[in-house]
Amino acid sequence: MGALAPPFIGDSWLASPVYINPNPNPNPNRNSLRALSFASPLFARCSPASASNSNSASWASGERWAWARERRRGGGAAAAAAAVVVVERERMAGTGAFDEIVDGEVFKYYAEGEWRKSNSGKSVSIINPTTRKVQYKVQACTQEEVNKVMEAAKAAQKAWARTPLWKRAELLHKAAAILKEHRAPIAECLVKEIAKPAKDAVSEVVRSGDLVSYTAEEGVRVLGEGKLLLSDSFPGNERNKYCLASKIPLGVVLAIPPFNYPVNLAVSKIAPALIAGNALVLKPPTQGAVAALHMIHCFHLAGFPKGLISCVTGKGSEIGDFLTMHPGVNCISFTGGDTGIAISKKAGMIPLQMELGGKDACIVLEDADLDLVAANIVKGGFSYSGQRCTAVKVVLVMESVADALVEKVNAKLAKLKVGPPEEDSDITPVVTESSANFIEGLVTDAKEKGATFCQEYKREGNLIWPLLLDHVRPDMRIAWEEPFGPVLPVIRISSVEEGIHHCNASNFGLQGCVFTRDINKAIMIADAMETGTVQINSAPARGPDHFPFQGLKDSGIGSQGITNSINMMTKVKSTVINLPAPSYTMG
Structure with a gap:
């Protein structure tokens, strides 16, 4: 195979190559995530000319390869091409760009902008559903480490709330691009941790990147609009009061996603929280934790402030209740089972977003x-x-x-x-x-x-x-x-x-x-x-x-969806301007 140039994604070039083979039946090694077969509107075949015009030194003989331009938004006949086989470089969890997130065989937790080993000296094993053997291990964080995470989150959130909205969106767009770039190693984790079919694993990561980008754009729209109320619109009042209503962050959001979509349902909580000006603490599920840690590292690489994003791992029996009842938590977004009912009873006077299953x-x-x-x-x-x-x-x-x-x-x-x-x-x-x-x-x-x-x-x-x-x-x-x-x-x-x-x-x-x-x-x-x-x-x-x-x-409390989640993770702040005399020239 010839030398590679990076693929184009959104409006920028990425560091790793993606090939599209025009032969739909090349039968590559199906025991490796190097071969990911799927039909996706996100990938469209390029013309042979685009390959010949690339800067690659050479191309595999007898094969016509082309670069895949990934559309920021799906759609179009060209984007709905037939199934293709995407072949990426061999990558493994915790290697390459992710080598700092693992210590030996145990993956670290993320706090204050760095990857750390827990002082507990303990780990939690993740069992591969297919082999039923230990696949990965993650840190078993202590309650004291959770306390430090919460303190850092509270401090970082105050500065983040003052960060311009456009800057928050810019960092989210960057994280989305990095997430898509590293879809192969994250998909590998999903396959090994939760037995998600390879094509669906890749799709989850790409969809997650799209969700983050859309949230950034929607957040600018939703949060960039204030509301002006005039006092004389209510009977008996003159126009001597002006009320400016805006949306401000809640503080620290605790996100708890489920095993079945540990990346997508994590970013569906993370991105709205961040664009709204909150800090975010993630408690991933045990099965799916390593995929979530890789995803968090993509946000780390994007350059978010230290302490703003944290990810703690461990047994729910040891830190679960401690997290959900922590006084530093200002909002909980949970997706899972009956545990959510118990959380809702203990959470107190904070906003809750709960999705607890169904019998559809x-x-x-x-x-x-x-x-x-x-x-x-x-x-x-x-x-x-x-x-x-x-x-x-x-x-x-x-x-x-x-x-x-x-x-x-x-x-x-x-x-x-x-x-x-x-x-x-x-x-x-x-x-x-x-x-x-x-x-x-x-x-x-x-x-x-x-x-x-x-x-x-x-x-x-x-x-x-x-x-x-x-x-x-x-x-x-x-x-x-x-x-x-x-x-x-x-x-x-x-x-x-x-x-x-x-x-x-x-x-x-x-x-x-x-x-x-x-x-x-x-x-x-x-x-x-x-x-x-x-x-x-x-x-x-x-x-x-x-x-x-x-x-x-x-089945739950509150409403999700990008716009609803942004609104749920904010509160309304009213500022009333009192005029010395009625004014009908303003407003």
Whole structure:
């Protein structure tokens, strides 16, 4: 392979090369992240001329390589090219640009602008879901180290709040570019820590960079607009008072993302907090912690002030409650499970942003396009082995079309690739053995109570084959509990009202979806569903990331989405100018 020039990303050149091979079937070594196969609107093939005009000394004989220009915003026919294979230089976690974040075999924590070893002398092991062996280790931080992080964050935040908005945005754009540049080593961590398929791992990192850049731009817009109120707009007042309302930061934001999107759902908290003028303390999940540490290093390389961003690792049992109840925390943004309910009860008088899971129902009417429904059920219910808060968790289908739908779904499930994440399998191991055991418990309960198994239940270690359970009844656990795995129950209903009733009887209320050709009926059902979001003729989904995202009932508190998160991480400050006499020439 010839000498390399850096690829163009956004408006700048990056330090590492990206090749696009015009041959869609080169069959590179699939056991390495050097080969990342995916279809993405972020990559478009360049003309052969662009390769020949580059400054490269030579090109691999017999192969036509071109540089990939990554679009800052997706879209366009050229950007929607067919699947390509991206081949990057061999990189490993904690090497190259990331060599300072690891000490021997233990990754450091980040505080006051530097990477540190914990005084505890202890570490926390991260188990590879595929091999079920220790993959990485991270520091087990102490409560005293958390105290120092909070003190530094408070001091750094005061100066950061006085930093011009354009400068905050500039640093975020820089961090986004660095994050995208280093997508390969971060994706490698995601594959090894949480068994995320390689193509999805790369996609998560690129999406995260886009989210950071969009947040920078949106923050300038949202925070750059003040509000002027005039006193004489309220009855009985003259125009002798002018109220200037602006948004100011809360202080220190504690961000706690989940294992399934440890990079994307971390930056969805980090970027809004920073653009709003807050300091940020990240407590990453154990599974996904090393990917998060690499992501934090990208912010470090961008040049943010010391102490403004911190990342502490360790066992939740040792520092979890200490963090969430710390008096130095002014806001908590949490994504996860039932732990969030406990946090909300202990947090006190601070703003909370909580997303706690769901039992997302898919209601299918008689007139639905069953091919469309089947495709969305498989994608929505089984992507990343069902380990998504917005995954389809229960199908509520009208009896008259149930047989036909189940047949179509089964046909698609039979085509899914099951295996290790390095091979871009559709179904990969679930994150922990305890998760697999929990899923198996739901399956066993359904079997004992008479559910129809559309496939044979199969499990090897943490790897569970996709399973559709038909004729599920409300007395089965799987009808109500969130499996967070590749198992999906089908409940046959006789009326729309029955489907709505089942949906609303759940303790959760994150998302739901309805499939019908009758838009009036779809809107009626959407209005009746007690969920934060309802998708019409599409599976539940979190994105695009600037859309509002919220849950009802036990699914959460507050609303996410870029704009909502920025607003949530600020408070309104009013400054009233009192005039000695009414003035109708100002304002």
